[in-house]
Amino acid sequence: MSRTSPYRSGLTIEDPRVSQRVQGFPESVIREMTRIAALHGAVNLAQGFPDFDPPPELLEAAKRAVDHGGNQYSITWGDPGLRAAISRKAREFNGIESDPEQNLVVTCGATEAMMASMLSLIDPGDEAVIFEPFYENYGPDARVSGATPRHVRLEWPDWHLDEEALKSAFNEKTKVLILNTPNNPTGKVFTQAELKLLADLCTDHDVVAVTDEIYEHMVYDGGRHISVATLGSMAERTVTINGLSKTYSATGWRVGWAIAPSTLATAIRRAHDFLTVCAPHAFQLAGVAALAMPPSYYDELRRSYQAKRDRLVTALRAAGIDCRPPGGTYYVMTDFSAFPFADDWAFAMHLIQSCQIATVPGSSFYADPRSGRKQVRFVFCKRETTLDDAIARLGRWEQGRDHSWPT
Template sequence: MQRQKISAKADQFRESVIREMTRVALQHDAVNLAQGFPDFPCPLELKQAAYEAIEADVNQYAITWGDVWRQAASRLRPFRHAIANKVRWYLGLDIDPETQITVTCGSTEAMAAVMLATVDPGDEVIVFEPYYENYGPDAILAAAKPRYVTLHPPDWTFDESQLRQAFNANTKAIIINTPHNPTGKVFTREELTLIAELCQKWDVLAFTNEIYEHILYDGTQHIALATLPGMEERTITINGLSKTYSVTGWRVGYILANPELTGAIRKVHDFLTVGAPAPLQRAGVAAMQLPPSYYQELAKLYHQKRDRILQILDQVGIPYFVPKGAYYVLADISKFGYKTDVEFTYHLIKEIGVAVVPGSSFFSQPEKRHSLIRFCFSKRPETLQTASDRLLKLQSNLQPTS
């Protein structure tokens, strides 16, 4: 008898399209506006703290759920305490660093650990669509069933009746990503209040990914779901250093949850990765101690980058949806006459020299969603200028359909 060697779970999803686009971009020397990483330095304070930690021989395991066990530099506070302090002043939440914070290998591992710690086979998890591509596979790996609720352009709003219908006796959790990747949507207080009402009515957990919490535009406000009445105990908040501090490769994330949920999450996290990099957790203390002015300047910086990418798209003639947060913009390529977004994307990489992400990768039925591509604009001005120069070739290379 020949045994099936690939699990049924692994057969249900493919590799990351985002990471695939980076590999293809490298093969063709294309400007990478696909994967969501900044190509500029992180704050000097983080570099210095990492140097000092490595020179102090902080090379061994941290405590599984966070902090360096040997406090060689007593002037630095442990990472979990620094996180709690930052959460207190920014979100107004009083989090116990000893029982309510888990440090993880990035927010990606955080979501996987949360799913595996709280979701049982057969449970349903509500996911807003389009969605960051990891969420579907995360649910599948937890043997759960994703139930998708559509976000409608141009403002990426959801239909209240569809959301209400998605909740049922099998619903275990709902995922909210705000600010949202890939649309740039920032969930409003009214939308979050409805979600909170339904979570409490059906006794459902909320998993929030708030990794872009400081990257906001046009006066938009970030509202943490855990701050709404009745939601602190049932919200699991995921965040990390990657986007706010321009260190996506450091893989340091964290989870906020009530003590009972944290206990389960820590067990799963322990057996997934043991712990996040010890010297980089020490550097994370420096990140959490940056003043409010840092975040104000960060927002200004990204506002300039957003305006620049929109200017480029206007020049090239590609319609788009204006993001209110995060550092991506979805553009509409339906007028260019390509059969699929993937075909268009490969043309951009190979012939134009710019890599983007085909929008179909953010939908549960990609074959029905071939009109969108995602640009990432967390790049240096020189990078965006090079992309602009190359994208202008589209005006002669592409003939819009009538």
């Protein structure tokens, strides 16, 4: 079993001039699978981006912004109009109070918000508690910022949180807890009780919660998204990260943000300023229109993704691939133990070659690649026609699958 795909040259870059920092992590497996999917003409159910555009009114807003002055740098920590819009939505949707002048940093996606937050909070020797399986960026985020990760396992199949394991991950070196709810890749939506436990531990150990809530509008079956910053006094010690990518189907616009207590926001602004100066200004302006979408937009987004989730989960189960309907996000983590494949890479490559469906090998979501070796992740943020195609391919694969199995 290996973490290495047939397409990659290995972890180490054979050049002594390269820093140890980047020797410690490979190319993103998720983004690599997108490239492999294209090589094989496979349906890309690997990387989490929609194959459809943002709503037309947002496209119009972006065009207007390019035509009317959004072509130069913005204020480094964000266009004032966008910061005001973020602050308003965070109050109304999340219940988070923020001053656009003091508490907000607009970044190049949630990706940069997380990296800038970690760079601003971590000193060498500090530890970061990270739930596992995790969104694969958090590994390099810890590595680049110098944090020592402490992983706490969420267990298949219901991704429950072991209270004792979580408590024992906290110690005097713990500086941050990285939370992602709704969670990629598991689809877990952390419950109020779990968030309360986290909040108490952060408070008792003087730890900052850095919480990535980019899937906040994708919570299904009547569930509710809760921002940890709204619990007790957590607003004093929480960096809440979000962005336009997922909610508005605009992953290429690269607009995200962090909401933080003023001292932490000042620190994050420093890292952000020298990393990227500012997020794309025109798309920040279009973001004002995005954040003004009516409640019906979010209802329809949730309804449509829930229906897609149900279709994909039904098709996967019919094909003998084990999974539970995720409570949130647009991912389904699956277990293929019923099939005789050596590991997750073997199964993922088999699906690409025999079925023309690209997935993400499960080991890429774990620190130790021996974990997740019977798991692959599917996405369902695709057009109905793309899902029809993928589901038909899965059906055909299920019908004739034994002729292409490994022996």
